[in-house]
Amino acid sequence: MKYWIVPSNDRTFRIGDAIAAQNGMADWRTNKFSEGDIVFIYKTRPEQRIRYRMEVIKSNLIFNEIFEQEEFWTDKETYYSGYITSYARLKLLEEYTDDILSLDHLHEHGYNGQPQSVREIKDESLLDFLLHPHQIANDEAYDVDYPEDDDKLYEGALMKVNVNKYERNQKARRECVAKKGYQCLVCGRDFEATYGEIGKNFIHVHHLTPISTIGKEYELNVDTDLAPVCPNCHYMLHRKNPPYTIEELKDILAKQSVDVVAKPKRSKKADTIWLQSDANMLRDVNDDADVRRLIHNMMEMDGGTMMKNITSVCIGMFTDRYIGMKPKDWRHLIDDYVRGVTNRSELKEDTLFRYKFG
Template sequence: MEKSIHSFEIVDDNIIVKRIDKSLLTYGEIRIPNYLRDFFHFHEMEKHDRWDIRITYNKIDYYGVLYLDDYKRLRGKLRWGKDLTRELSNVTSKYVFESYGYDIKEENVPLLRLEKIDRQTFVADVIFPEDVERDAKEYMLHADKFIYGIKARFENDPEIRMKVLKQQGMSCAICGFNYENFYGNVGRGYIQIHQIIEDEMKMDEFDVEKDFIPICENCHGLIHRNKEEDLSVSELKQIIHIRHELRKTEKE
């Protein structure tokens, strides 16, 4: 379950969320506090180890290093190159530095989501709380376009949306489409939420981690296209997989 400590949030054993701050954008590094040393496997490090790491952001691979600067206390840093710092700065600086003239509010500061694939491989996303709140309101204003049934009232709840994005990231859980990667800044922070479960239940019976997924508008529309019987997530994934394999065969 989610656990918030200082500027970090531990989502689960393989996912953390970090509030982006001036130090991260200025120096391209994160100082790892003691309570996250197991997440980064510092207990497996020798005194002078420096692990080369790969961070995938917007489908581009960037490289960095994990190392201990205090071996006795198992304290260390995660650092990356100027190229990733530049990419993160391009989309988040106005929320962090006063010189941009933006009305900075702590609750609107973007969040860096890091998903650990293994101890030296990570996938990064940036979540924009301001966009999560705005999109939820926009969906409710355009019910004819975005609402597919009674369950959608939960899909548009800002709190649920934020939890789903922290847990699963900004790409479609069915086809992998990422709006920012494809459209650039105009697609930043955009994704819909799909409620997988079919039965109407009370809010306290939902498992946000299992019952909701981020989803692109194309997949969402196809799932709900037949009003008599929705496609399931697994069925649509299978269709996409089969089509992908057929295209590979045709090319060969």
């Protein structure tokens, strides 16, 4: 078995359209591939990233044996010149919808230049990255702390992490998640709970002490120097220099969550003064999407939010809308809702969104 990177330009052949129309297969003009080979299709500008991983299931096909692909060839002259050329049939194994295999990341893992022709991959480090991109990126490239708008610091940090490691990249990361887990310390996001098996053990590790301020001999303290955070929060932490602290970003997130529901869109029904009996009021509160959204946002903001805090915010936000609603009824309603959402999250049911908004 061999591994290949192949450039593809939609101005010549729209391989994505061919794959979609031919049940995940496409015929590629070449005599270099053998059955069982793995081919990484690199999309040229403007994408500049590997888009598909495909397996060769047939080789040395002649023109009369291939799919009718004329409609996918933008360059008709090149298409008709292929009568005397051999083809290989490729079957889609995986489509990469993110930038995990971008040209920059390929360069970081040993690929030189730009894919301009069919190239066999023999470098073991590069091949390991191509076969396990998310795992390796999560362990290495995506754990680099860097200020977004400072190219010099970014390149310096990246170089030092890749070369010197600061003795933190692997061992320190493992120690950090072993002690602090895979839940974001800012927003509480747990990728396994959200995405299931594919999110297991995924998290970024944030360096609380900016690496631009320390030397390579700096001895890390996992308890005080590292924190597990989700990619979004990791990015936001570095929106200023020096970075926000974990507590500062939590405060920003908390304020934003409250602001979102501070002035909810009110229906004509909600603009009236509600003086129903307790039973009717409970039913209306339970069906109120604004109330559900507030509770849900507070739960997402901090998985450890105490029930009394959610209750206090709800009472403060919706007192005018539900005059006469008793605090104990708020507590019971919120408790039932939180338990319901939690159960759906644990069961990974797809009804969670409908439960949130009714």
